[in-house]
Amino acid sequence: MLSNPFLFFLMRWLPAPVASWLGGWLSLRIARPSMKLRDARARANLALLQPDLPESERETILTRRWRNVGRTLAELANVDRLIDAGHVEVEDAAGYQAVLDGPRPLLALSLHTGNWDLLAAHIKASTDRPGLGVYAPPADEKTAAQLKKARQSYMGEAITGDGAARGILKHLNSDPRATLYILLDERRDLQVWFPRFGRELAPSGNLSVALRLARKVDARFLPFYLARTSGPHFRLHWHPPLDPREMDDDAIVAAVDAYLGKAAIDHADEWLALHDMDLTAPGHAPKSSM
Numbered sequence: 001m002l003s004n005p006f007l008f009f010l011m012r013w014l015p016a017p018v019a020s021w022l023g024g025w026l027s028l029r030i031a032r033p034s035m036k037l038r039d040a041r042a043r044a045n046l047a048l049l050q051p052d053l054p055e056s057e058r059e060t061i062l063t064r065r066w067r068n069v070g071r072t073l074a075e076l077a078n079v080d081r082l083i084d085a086g087h088v089e090v091e092d093a094a095g096y097q098a099v100l101d102g103p104r105p106l107l108a109l110s111l112h113t114g115n116w117d118l119l120a121a122h123i124k125a126s127t128d129r130p131g132l133g134v135y136a137p138p139a140d141e142k143t144a145a146q147l148k149k150a151r152q153s154y155m156g157e158a159i160t161g162d163g164a165a166r167g168i169l170k171h172l173n174s175d176p177r178a179t180l181y182i183l184l185d186e187r188r189d190l191q192v193w194f195p196r197f198g199r200e201l202a203p204s205g206n207l208s209v210a211l212r213l214a215r216k217v218d219a220r221f222l223p224f225y226l227a228r229t230s231g232p233h234f235r236l237h238w239h240p241p242l243d244p245r246e247m248d249d250d251a252i253v254a255a256v257d258a259y260l261g262k263a264a265i266d267h268a269d270e271w272l273a274l275h276d277m278d279l280t281a282p283g284h285a286p287k288s289s290m
Contacts, residue, residue, distance in 0.1 A: 011077035020232040023074020024067035032066045035275075039066075042275035048286055049197065049265055049279070064269035068228060072115045072272075075232060076147070079118050082232055083125045088118070089229070090236045099241055100127040105172050105219035106179045106241070107210050111195075111260050112272035114226030114234050117151065120181045122226075122236065129179040132171045134164065134206070165209075172217040180213070182206050184260065185273040191284065192277035195261030198287025203253055211252065214244045221252060223259045227267050237263065 011019040032039055042065065046058050053061075075082060082088070090096050100106075100123070108123055110116060124131045133151065172178045184194045184207050194207050203211060214221060224238035239259045242252050264271045279286055 008077055011074045016075070016078040016081045016232055019074045019078055020071045023070040023072070025070070027066050027070020027073070028063065031070060038275035041278060045274050045277055045279045046268055049268065061269040065271070065274065068114075068270045069272065071228070071232070072117070075115055076117055078232075079115075079121045082115075082118055083122045087232055088122050088226070088234050088236055091238060096236070096238055097126070099222060099238070100129065102241075103177065105175075105177065105214075105217050106222050107214055107219050108179060108181045108222045108224060109184055109207075109210060109256055109260070110181070110223070110225050111185045111264055112183060113263060113267050113270045114228045116183060116226065116272075118234065119224070119226040119236070120151075123179065123181065123224075127179070129177045130171070130175050131179040131181060132168065133181040134168065135183070168213065169216070172213060172219065178217075180210075180219075182210055184210075184256070185264070185271075185276075187273065187276040190278065191281065192273045194257070195264050196257050197261060197279070199284055203249070207253065207256075211249050218245075220244070221256065223256050225260065225263050225267075227263075228270055 011023065014022065039062065042062055043058065046053075046061060050058065050061075106129065110119060120131075120133045135151070168180060172180060184205075185192050186206055188205055193201055193204055210221070213219065221242040221244075222238060223242070224236065226234045226236055229235050239255070242255055244252065247255075264273070268274055278284060
C-alpha cells in the first residue's frame with residue numbers, strides 16, 4: 001500500500017474512517033492470501049502464547065489481526081486527522097499529561113500494537129518536549145521513501161540508518177526534557193527478542209540501547225501502547241514512569257517485560273510482531289505459565 005502512490009493518495013483523499021475500513025478490507029482479501037508464511041507463523045505463535053483458546057477463537061483473532069494491519073497502513077495517510085481526543089482516548093489523561101509535563105528526558109517504550117505511528121504522533125502533539133522517533137526502514141526502497149515522507153509529516157523527526165546512534169545521543173543531550181520514542185519488538189536475525197514471554201534472553205537490540213541511554217542522560221522510562229477500540233478509534237494505555245535512579249536494569253526490564261508482554265498477548269489481534277517472531281525455534285518456546 002505504501003509503495004503504491006495512487007493507493008496512498010486515495011487513502012488521503014477518502015474520509016479517514018472509510019480509508020481505514022478499506023485498508024482492512026484490502027489486507028484481508030489481498031495481503032493475507034499472498035502472505036501464507038507469515039500467516040502460518042502467526043498461527044503457530046498464537047497457539048503457543050494462548051494454548052487454552054479454541055482453534056476457532058484463534059482464527060478469529062488472526063482475522064482481526066490482518067484487518068488491523070491493513071487499517072494501520074491505510075491510516076498512515078491520515079495520522080494528522082486521528083490524533084485528537086475524538087479518536088484517541090487516554091487512560092487517566094490527567095496523570096498521563098502530568099508525566100509528559102514533568103522534568104528530565106523521557107524514553108517512551110512501546111510495541112507494534114494498535115497503530116504505532118499514531119502513538120508516536122500523539123505523544124508529539126501532547127507535549128512541548130522535543131521528540132525523536134527511531135525506526136528500521138522496510139527493505140523496499142519505494143516503501144521506505146514513502147514511509148519516511150509520511151512519518152516526517154506528523155512525527156517531526158524520525159531517524160534510522162547510519163549515524164542513528166550519534167543522532168539519538170545528540171538529541172537527548174540537546175534539551176533537559178527531550179523525548180525518544182522506541183519500539184522494542186524489532187525483528188533481528190529472523191527473531192523477535194522482546195517481549196521475552198519467559199524465554200531466558202538477555203536485553204539486546206533497542207532494549208539494550210534504551211537502558212544505556214537512560215543511564216547516560218538521566219532519563220526515565222514510559223512504557224505505553226495504543227489499542228484499537230473500533231475503526232479508527234483507540235485507547236492509550238500507560239505505565240507509571242520507571243526511574244533508573246531508583247531501580248537497577250534487571251528490575252526495569254522485568255517491569256517493562258511484564259507490562260508490554262501482557263499487552264502483546266491481550267492484544268494479539270493487533271500485534272504486528274506475531275508474524276515476525278518464531279516461538280517454535282530452539283530456546284524460544286514461551287513458558288507454559290504465560
